[in-house]
Amino acid sequence: MKKNFLPLLTAATLAACAPTAKTPATTPAATPETTASTPPAPQDYAAQAEEFLRNYSAEYQRLYTQSSEAEWRSNTHIVAGDTSNSGATARANGRMAAFTGSSDNILTIKALLEHKADLTELQVKQLQTALYNAANNPQTVADVVKRRIAAEAAQTEKLYGFDYKYQGKSVTTNDLDELLRKEKNPARRQQVWEASKAIGPTLKDGLLNLRDLRNQTVQALGYSDYFTYQASDYGLSREEMLTLVRKINEELRPLYRELHTYARYELAKKYNQQQVPDYLPAHWLPNRWGQDWSAMVEVKGLNIDPVLAKKGAEWQVQQAERFYKSLGFPALPPVFYEKSSLYPLPKDAAYKKNNHASAWHMNLDQDVRSLMSVEGNTEWYETTHHELGHIYYYLTYTNPEVPVLLRGGANRAYHEAMGSLMGLAATQKPFLTGLNLVDAKTQTDQTQTLLKEALNYATFIPFASGVMSEWENSFYADKLPADQLNAKWWELAKKYQGIVPPTTRGEQYLDPATKTHINDDPAQYYDYALSYVILFQLHDHIAKKILKQDPHATNYYGSKEVGAFLADIMRPGASKDWQAVLKEKTGEDLSARAMVEYFQPLMAYLKQQNKGRKYTM
Numbered sequence: 001m002k003k004n005f006l007p008l009l010t011a012a013t014l015a016a017c018a019p020t021a022k023t024p025a026t027t028p029a030a031t032p033e034t035t036a037s038t039p040p041a042p043q044d045y046a047a048q049a050e051e052f053l054r055n056y057s058a059e060y061q062r063l064y065t066q067s068s069e070a071e072w073r074s075n076t077h078i079v080a081g082d083t084s085n086s087g088a089t090a091r092a093n094g095r096m097a098a099f100t101g102s103s104d105n106i107l108t109i110k111a112l113l114e115h116k117a118d119l120t121e122l123q124v125k126q127l128q129t130a131l132y133n134a135a136n137n138p139q140t141v142a143d144v145v146k147r148r149i150a151a152e153a154a155q156t157e158k159l160y161g162f163d164y165k166y167q168g169k170s171v172t173t174n175d176l177d178e179l180l181r182k183e184k185n186p187a188r189r190q191q192v193w194e195a196s197k198a199i200g201p202t203l204k205d206g207l208l209n210l211r212d213l214r215n216q217t218v219q220a221l222g223y224s225d226y227f228t229y230q231a232s233d234y235g236l237s238r239e240e241m242l243t244l245v246r247k248i249n250e251e252l253r254p255l256y257r258e259l260h261t262y263a264r265y266e267l268a269k270k271y272n273q274q275q276v277p278d279y280l281p282a283h284w285l286p287n288r289w290g291q292d293w294s295a296m297v298e299v300k301g302l303n304i305d306p307v308l309a310k311k312g313a314e315w316q317v318q319q320a321e322r323f324y325k326s327l328g329f330p331a332l333p334p335v336f337y338e339k340s341s342l343y344p345l346p347k348d349a350a351y352k353k354n355n356h357a358s359a360w361h362m363n364l365d366q367d368v369r370s371l372m373s374v375e376g377n378t379e380w381y382e383t384t385h386h387e388l389g390h391i392y393y394y395l396t397y398t399n400p401e402v403p404v405l406l407r408g409g410a411n412r413a414y415h416e417a418m419g420s421l422m423g424l425a426a427t428q429k430p431f432l433t434g435l436n437l438v439d440a441k442t443q444t445d446q447t448q449t450l451l452k453e454a455l456n457y458a459t460f461i462p463f464a465s466g467v468m469s470e471w472e473n474s475f476y477a478d479k480l481p482a483d484q485l486n487a488k489w490w491e492l493a494k495k496y497q498g499i500v501p502p503t504t505r506g507e508q509y510l511d512p513a514t515k516t517h518i519n520d521d522p523a524q525y526y527d528y529a530l531s532y533v534i535l536f537q538l539h540d541h542i543a544k545k546i547l548k549q550d551p552h553a554t555n556y557y558g559s560k561e562v563g564a565f566l567a568d569i570m571r572p573g574a575s576k577d578w579q580a581v582l583k584e585k586t587g588e589d590l591s592a593r594a595m596v597e598y599f600q601p602l603m604a605y606l607k608q609q610n611k612g613r614k615y616t617m
Contacts, residue, residue, distance in 0.1 A: 045118040052108055053126050057404040060130075063096045065363040072362070074153065075354040075371060076341045078161045086153035093149045100130070101137030101145060106221075109134065122575060126405045129574070135221040135229060144220075148213035155206040155519050160354040162202065166195045173355050174344065174373060181286045181295040186271045190502045193283035200510035207513050208482055211475060214522065227476040230523040234411050234578070238477060244590070245465035245526045248533055249496065251592035252461050255599055257617045258606035259454060260498045263293060265613055278616040279500040282493070289515060290499045291463040294456035299449050301442035304432065305377050313343050313374040319435070320384040323426060327556065327563030329392050333366050336391065344373040356516050357383050359390030359419075361398075364407045368394050378427075385426040389419035397573030410569070411578035412524060416531030418570065421538055424453075430555035450552060450602045457532055458599060459497075465529035466496030471512055472523045483507050498617045533592050534582065538569075540594035541586045551598055 070092035074085045099105070109131050116124055137145045164171050166179070179192045211226075218229040224238075231241035260280065267284045268276040286295035308316065321332055339362075345353055355373045362369055370387045374380045393415055397407050409415035425431060429449065432438040470492050474480040480488055486505055489512045493499045505511055512518050517525050543551035546561050556562045569585055583589060 043115075045112060045115040046120060046123065049112050049119050049123045049127065052112065053123065053130075053403070053405070056105065056130060057126075059099060061364050061404050063092075063099055065367075067092045067096045068360060068362045072360065072369070072371075074156055075160065075358075078157060078352040078354070079350070080161055080163075080352075083154075083157070086157045089156075090150045090153040093153070094146055097137035097145045097149060098139060098142070100133040101139045101142075102134075103139050105130070106134050106138065106140075122403065122406075125575060126403055129405045131221075132233060135218050135223060138217065138220040141216060141220045144213055144216045148210065148217055151206060151210050151213055152520065155203065155210060158202055158206060159199070159516065159519050161352055162199045164195055164198065166192060171195070172344075174375070176288065180283075180288065184271070186273070186283070189271075190283045193288065193502065196288045197505075197509060197511055197514050200513045201508060203513040203519060204482075204485075204510045207510070207519060210519070210522075215476060215479075225477040225479075227473050227523045233524075238473070241526065242469070242473060245469050245529055248465050248529055248592050249462060251596055252458055253617075255454065255458050255596065255603065255606075256462055257615060258603065258610060259293075259459060260617045261610045261613050261615050262606055263296065263455075264616075265610075266296065276614070277500075278614070279494060279498050281502050282499050283502045285499070289463060290493070290497055291460050292456050293459045294452050296455055297448060297452040299444055299452055301444040302429065302432070302438060302449065303378075304381070304437045307437050308378065308381055309376040312376050313380070316374055316376065316381050316384045317342055317388075320388045320426070323385065323422070323557060324388060324392050324563075326558045327566070328560045329563060329567070330395070332388075332391065333368065333395075335367050336369060339367070340369040341371050342374055344375065357387055359387045359394070361394040361407070364404050365398055366395070382423040382427055386419035386423040389422040390415055393418050393570050396567055396570035399571065401571070402573040402575050406574040408574040409578075410572070410574060410576060410581045411530075412527040413530035413534055414569070414578060414581075416528050417534035417538065418566070420531055421535040421566075424457075424535065424539060425554060425556045428552070428554050430549075430553050431557055434555055434557050446552065447602065447605050450599065451605070454599050454602055457536075457595070460532060461529050462496040464532075465526050467492045468515070468517070468525035469529070470496070472518070472525065475512075476523055486511055530590070533590060533595055536595035536598055537582065537586050537588065537591070537593075538566075540598070541565075552601075 067089075070085075070089040074089045077085060079085075109127050112119065113124070113127050113131070119127075139145070164173065164176060166176065173196070176192055176196045180189065180196075183189050183192060214226040218226055223229040223232065228238040231238050234241065236244065263285075264276055264278075264280055267280070268274075271284065280290065282290055285293055287293065325331060341353060344355070345351070353373075354371060357372045358370070360369045360371065361367075368391045370391060372380070372383065372387060374384060393409065394407070409418075429438060429444055433440040433442075438444075467489070471480075471489055474488055475485070484507070486507050486509050490501060490505060501511075539554075540551055542556070542562055542565065543549050543554050546565060547554055547556070547559060549555070565585070569581060572581070579589065
């Protein structure tokens, strides 16, 4: 999964700090000329809020930029044993935290919010955002915040500096992913899968420490735990968020049940296993966490790997930019190509980098960058379109109407929805034939195409809204005991995904921590599940109402109307309510209806394939 970097949450899992606004002025003392009965002059709270926000935002942006630069260095230049980058990151994030969580700022914000009725809606939204940021860094517990920031920086270094080994050789996560997509021998597959989990135990102490520090930080401003804090960014309680993600799981359960049964039987056949297991062995799947099974299916005529390998990595990034320009978006600013880290490091590089794709809004202005390791293949082709979705979202809401503090997605899921929407659009057949990546005369099997998409999108939901969200809820809100971390993970994987490990995975392992986000993007993985739901709602609207095309065979390329529709959603950033935006643009509330409908034609095929097979979910 591609995670865009939004330092409001990460560099500012930190948060922000700005010169404290002056506290609301008191009424002047009565002079001999004024009588005791003269009413005090009314306070202009809107003007006070404006002055505070102007000062706060300027300092916030300055410190945010410093923090982003330090985080960028920590992610792009990792040298074993060298802690200078993590030290610089901790210092920058510490300055950011000291500012956003300053007691004076918190008092001023709370005082101003007591006069909501006198403020503009935009001022209220900015003040609420500043208070949300403060809750992650309250200087009333400055020592806890400082220790949390240092612990996060140290965990990041461990996470991305780990030396993965397979058959005695150092390998990258890209190498392991490739092996899991292609290796046919079950014993070797198990070795690869186990190699990918070797990092877990090294992260256990750090993660348990971070759990305590993250909880203590937000408790200082009244949140019960870190999961509750993260859910509040949507305007939802912890219970409301869990209800929402469980509802999505239920809506997609019938489709997932068919896919799970199909995968068990098809993979048993592929690996020459006589016995079809009741649950999917984790190492049978073409992904380290079983979150994307699409590599199980190759659609004849739609395998563009050989074409992309010839065109090379640079072409993919430039082509993604051409796509956005064809919709009416501007060319990327030069800084994107000058400062991004887009391709794998040379084999002999003296340092490592984070290979997990991400998009960065460095200064909440025009400095936008992406961290990727693009290679000439379909996965990276989709990823480049996805990451540029984030980049163009940043650029579109960076406009004079949107204050610095509200330069974010309508909610966190919207950012992912935009990226994933463009990834989906860029892989549909009419789009690919338009680019001459696929011959227009090539006959492709529509059912197989839909199956491949379902094995990507539908299989992801139980992992994201089920396993990840439920585990982190238990971890943070229920204070899951240290001797039950792995057991809980596999209990959830079995319940939601129908997946089991190849061998017993005791508490000497920490398999959840092998997922990047558990460490450095905590308690918000449901963003991705919600983003898929939003993406299908947007795609359904674009296909049917704007392009008048079959949602399964669209070509957005060159449609200025599609570009205008997307820009209208992107432009306000977080200055408009996310639920209102969705309703206004698609005519419906958040619902998996469009996603279920999209895959409905596949259900008859799967039921036919699964006739006489044993269902275990």
